[in-house]
Amino acid sequence: MNTPLVTEAEQLVHSLAAALTEPQPAECLPCYLDRLLRTAPCDGTLRLAMRYRDAVAPRATALERRMHDRGGCCDCEILWNVYNSKSEDVFPCSGVPRGSTAACDLWEGRRR
Ligand SMILES: [Zn+2]
Numbered sequence: 001m002n003t004p005l006v007t008e009a010e011q012l013v014h015s016l017a018a019a020l021t022e023p024q025p026a027e028c029l030p031c032y033l034d035r036l037l038r039t040a041p042c043d044g045t046l047r048l049a050m051r052y053r054d055a056v057a058p059r060a061t062a063l064e065r066r067m068h069d070r071g072g073c074c075d076c077e078i079l080w081n082v083y084n085s086k087s088e089d090v091f092p093c094s095g096v097p098r099g100s101t102a103a104c105d106l107w108e109g110r111r112r
């Protein structure tokens with residue numbers, strides 16, 4: 001009797017877990033990192049940024065170097081050193097063109 005419900009719940013959990021690390025449509029890099037780093041700590045690498053790059057803009061091979069050059073040596077440092085949020089609340093992302101690794105207009109580049 002409760003089997004369909006359990007199956008549904010399992011599917012929901014499964015799709016939520018996948019959706020959590022999947023960039024949303026038109027979501028920009030800093031919004032993506034901000035969203036994921038609220039629930040999972042940075043592991044000291046550009047793991048999430050690279051996941052975003054692979055999912056959204058696989059040909060943006062210079063992204064990693066670009067982030068390093070601007071002080072983003074891991075995912076959380078991108079949010080500390082590379083982008084500056086214009087307000088406390090950066091959700092929801094206001095969107096970027098598909099395939100772009102630019103930030104949406106909720107963020108500005110940090111000047112060094
Ligand atoms: Zn970090």
Ligand SMILES: [Zn+2]
Binds near residue numbers: 028031093103104
């Ligand atoms: Zn955004």
